[in-house]
Amino acid sequence: MTPELREQLRSIYRSADAAVAAAGPVCESSGKCCRFTEYGHTLFLSAIEAELLLETAPEYESVDRHGCPFQVSTLCTARVDRPLGCRVYFCDPSYQDAMPEILESHLRQIKQLADEHDLPWRYAPLHEFLGQALAEGRPARVPLPVTPH
Ligand code: SF4
Numbered sequence: 566m567t568p569e570l571r572e573q574l575r576s577i578y579r580s581a582d583a584a585v586a587a588a589g590p591v592c593e594s595s596g597k598c599c600r601f602t603e604y605g606h607t608l609f610l611s612a613i614e615a616e617l618l619l620e621t622a623p624e625y626e627s628v629d630r631h632g633c634p635f636q637v638s639t640l641c642t643a644r645v646d647r648p649l650g651c652r653v654y655f656c657d658p659s660y661q662d663a664m665p666e667i668l669e670s671h672l673r674q675i676k677q678l679a680d681e682h683d684l685p686w687r688y689a690p691l692h693e694f695l696g697q698a699l700a701e702g703r704p705a706r707v708p709l710p711v712t713p714h
Contacts, residue, residue: 566616573678574617581652581671588667590660596639598654602631610648611672612687613679615694617646619703628695648691649675 597604607630610618622643625634635643641651653668679686 566613566620570613570678570682571617571620574613574675575646577671577674577678578646578649578652580674581649581667584667584671585653585655588660588663590655590657590663592655592657594639595656596636598656599633599636599641599651600631601633604656606654608633608648608650608654608691609688610650610691610694611675611679612689612694613682613684614648614675615691615698618643618648619694619698621646625695625699628692628699630690630692633691634695 598606599608601607622635628634633641633643635641635647641647649668649671653664653671655664676686
């Protein structure tokens, strides 16, 4: 990923983070949002989000559809470049009305960014991107400090 694209994507993430902060969902760090099967949802992301995530996420040895390999205890170890879905999804019932607009408006920006860089658009579950990266033998990374989700 080029430095320009990395910064542009991170800028969209900062905008999403600000919108979420303004909406004010409560997070009690239960970690259930990252245990997909248990919570009954699937984390989708785009190919450029997966590319950035894999640049800074820690090493992982296996992946499946049930949960994220970057969750340790209830915390995220890939927090710096976690995808849009991780940033905007919160289980707080009082936030559910605000979430779709924040997600959709920023996803549109990411799609536009991919188009501007002539990158093919692929939107798929997390385990597909991580499984593909494992199969391609992506190099191990240095784990980042664990910080609360
Ligand atoms: S990247 Fe982090 S926030 Fe996103 S699903 Fe994985 S552990 Fe959870």
